[in-house]
Amino acid sequence: MTNNQNNCDPHMNSSAKVYIIVALTFILLLLAYYLPPIAIGGYSLRQVDVLSDIAPAAPSKPAATTPAPPRAEPQRKPWKEEWPAGVVPITDYGEDSTQGMNHFYSLLLDKKLDRPVRIAYYSDSFVEGDIMLADLRHLLQAEFGGQGVGWVDMMPGFNDQRLTVQEKTSGWTRHAVVDKKDFKSSLMGPSQAYYTLAAGTASTSVYNVGAKQYASQWERTTVYLKAPRGAQVSVEGAGSSRLNASPRVQEATFAAGRDGRARVQVSTTVGSVTAFGMALEGRRGVVLDNLGMRGIPGFTVADIPDDNLADFARLRPCDLVVLQFGLNALETCKSDKFCKHYMAYFKRAIAKFRRHYPGVSILIVGVSDAQQRSAGGLRTMPQVAKLTAYQQQLAASEKAAFISMQALMGGEGSMQRYVAKGWAEKDYKHINYRGGAAVARNFYMSIKGGLDNYRRKKTAGY
Structure with a gap:
């Protein structure tokens, strides 16, 4: 018996080898698809995919789009006030409709208001006997209506x-x-x-x-x-x-x-x-109360009892509180320490008025011009500029309004000119009724200028 069963057909062995090689190659190519991307010399090799010709096409991804930038709102220019030549501006540090002079101005323009617009004017002997305030009251009532002295x-x-x-x-x-x-x-x-x-x-x-x-x-x-x-x-x-x-x-x-x-x-x-x-x-129009007191620096305004002030706020609403002090503090207002201590009392007073009269306008009036004799003759007391600066800082920090009484009088040295005209006393600190009438006219024009700015600002949408 021959030994053929131990010797394979050479043609069959060659075919089997070919199939094995092809299968191994196919398997290697399939595995190569899963290899990470390969780069040689800065060039990335193409990914191996032996099934790309028969595999169904992958759904195309929508092209990425860049969102449109948000539409920028047109920037409004900062509001710029306009003051007539020669009119002393009221600097308003209020930031919204509940601060500064806005409340007062809005009520002056409110034709439907069924009560008077009231001003509480706190001061010292500068307004004693209705000096300046009698004329200011008259001008305001002539313009906006109102009767009586308050x-x-x-x-x-x-x-x-x-x-x-x-x-x-x-x-x-x-x-x-x-x-x-x-x-x-x-x-x-x-x-x-x-x-x-x-x-x-x-x-x-x-x-x-x-x-x-x-x-x-x-x-x-x-x-x-x-x-x-x-x-x-x-x-x-x-x-x-x-x-x-x-x-x-x-x-x-x-x-x-x-x-x-x-x-x-x-x-x-x-x-x-x-x-x-x-x-x-x-029943309507403007009422201006003279709440001055001779000889006081103004400390005690902050001591008005809360219960009494709350009752008056309920019975007799107030719309503008004016604080004009300093004449009786000039001699001692030489150091920053005193001035800061002095302003602290008015911060308390402002907080108290705002607590009981929500939305009330607050106007700080800088100290008036006052002079003293020196080796070089009459000179404005240096404390006037110092105290005025602190009073303006007070208005800014408390979001109130400010006006300079010295500027309303005509600036530094104005007291000497007032005395020469017979408008002030020879103590060079107190004006009289004639001087008060001149100051009242200037003050009135400042209020009118502020009101005109408020009206234009509201019309422009600010």
């Missing part, structure tokens, strides 16, 4: 020689912040004073002296007092009103003053009464 204390004192109204009183006991005894700051009203009646009857008669047209008559006489055990209030010829017992400030309003006079009587038979004053005003 606030009048229950007894004459600081304003006992007003150009506008005079008073006669009986039965009251006066307590003011400048009094050294029998004064309690926890009891004072917005004018930094209060008046007491232990029992019986007290009266205050007020009558115009005809110096200013719009202040010589008024539509309403309103009395403000506290009567813990109740009280009877009457105005001659206008009736009477019974106030119930209450620890809070109350008001009694009468249609009296059209003839330029009003006689108020307050009576109590049980307990005491603490009165603050009365308001002589019209």
Whole structure:
């Protein structure tokens, strides 16, 4: 028997080898598809894909798109105020509609407002007897309407020689912040004073002296007092009103003053009464209250009791608070330490007014020009510039408004010119009624200029 079974056919062995080589090659090529990209000499080799001709085409990816840049809103140019030549600008540091002078300006333009626009002017002897304020009030009321002098204390004192109204009183006991005894700051009203009646009857008669047209008559006489055990209030010829017992400030309003006079009587038979004053005003227009006090630097404005101020805010809203002080602090305002300490009191006062009168406008008025004698003659006191700078910084930090009284008077050295014209006293610190009239005209033009800027700004959409 032959041994053929042990010897394979050579043709069959050759075919098998070919198939094995092809299969191995195919497998290697398939594995090569999964190799990472290979680069030689900076050139990337093409990926091996033996199935590319028979594999279904992969769905094409949408082409990447670059998003359009966001549309830029047109940039508005910063608002630029315009002030007429010769008009002293009111620098407004308020940043929105609730700060600076915006609230006050908006109400001056509000034809639907059903109450007066009220200004509370806090100052020192610069405005004693309605100096400057009588004329400023007259100009504002001529432009925007309004009647009466506004606030009048229950007894004459600081304003006992007003150009506008005079008073006669009986039965009251006066307590003011400048009094050294029998004064309690926890009891004072917005004018930094209060008046007491232990029992019986007290009266205050007020009558115009005809110096200013719009202040010589008024539509309403309103009395403000506290009567813990109740009280009877009457105005001659206008009736009477019974106030119930209450620890809070109350008001009694009468249609009296059209003839330029009003006689108020307050009576109590049980307990005491603490009165603050009365308001002589019209139903609309502008009311300017003179809340000045002779001899004070202004520290005590911040001490007006919160409960009393809250009651007055409820009964008699205020729209612009003006703070003009410094005349009685010039001699001591020589160091930065004192000036910073001084400004801290006004920061407290501003915070208090804003707390009780939301949105109220605040205007800081820089100290007036004041002169002293030196070896070279009369010179403006160097403290004027220093204090004015601190007052302007105060306005900026508190987002209030600022105007320079020295600038309203005509700048440095203006007091000497006022004295030469007979517009100021020879102490070179206090103006008189003629000087006050000149300053009032300038002040009025500044308010008008500020209002015009406000109107144009709103029209332009700012």
